[in-house]
Ligand SMILES: Nc1nc2c(ncn2[C@@H]2O[C@H](COP(=O)(O)OP(=O)(O)OP(=O)(O)O)[C@@H](O)[C@H]2O)c(=O)[nH]1
């Protein structure tokens with residue numbers, strides 16, 4: 001397994017005491033952790049002035065954490081209990097969208113006492129996606145609104161909004177397909193879904209939540225750009241942050257695109273979701 005950022009920082013201090021070399025290597029280490037090339041260069045530049053005073057890994061870690069914390073945007077994703085809330089869950093295939101929906105349903109049911117959660121089976125593209133959501137729904141006691149595979153995802157979500165509203169429900173979590181035949185298709189489909197929701201949500205709260213896989217690397221930034229351009233992303237969730245080897249992509253995305261992060265996924269189980277706490281996130285990233 002790859003070394004973590006923290007481990008590599010420790011090696012850096014064992015290997016050299018010469019400042020110039022240290023900062024150059026540091027830049028590579030930050031790029032490896034998916035912080036992004038331009039941000040890594042910026043961080044190293046910011047440290048150049050202070051580097052004379054940084055004589056231990058702990059001091060360097062603390063200085064880096066403080067800088068990264070300034071770049072990281074964090075904002076809670078909350079259910080407004082006074083109206084209908086719809087969270088449209090977006091992301092490329094396999095990042096953890098459907099699992100994250102189950103985690104969010106469990107989180108909002110457990111911690112905020114939100115009852116009557118509706119899951120909308122908006123991934124009508126992949127075989128097995130609707131069944132997967134139904135299994136989660138059964139386990140969590142959440143209603144699942146679905147149509148057959150291949151049907152229009154906008155229509156499914158439209159139905160889910162209407163039926164949730166008719167029952168006085170407060171939260172709809174809508175799944176989407178992570179893959180289309182082409183990027184243009186994906187964007188067009190998302191724009192259509194977005195339009196349907198906006199026409200139907202009324203005075204409800206509508207949030208577009210992008211799931212990013214912590215292990216996918218800098219490609220995550222490109223994914224965020226595409227979804228952000230298509231529909232505008234309200235909130236990011238960093239999934240698969242179980243190990244600290246990677247995951248700097250959250251800083252890269254929030255610094256570059258201004259997208260705030262709300263939750264962290266740390267495992268496959270329904271309870272493996274935590275509110276995005278910048279200190280906990282950075283502590284993990286720098287763990288040695
Ligand atoms: N270790 C770990 N695995 C996760 C996490 N979140 C999701 N997974 C796993 O990632 C795999 C894909 O998860 P899904 O929720 O099906 O992903 P998806 O984005 O809905 O995938 P598609 O519907 O195919 O686009 C599953 O095996 C999940 O158990 C996480 O936080 N940690």
Ligand SMILES: [Mg+2]
Nearest residue numbers: 097098123129
């Ligand atoms: Mg899915």
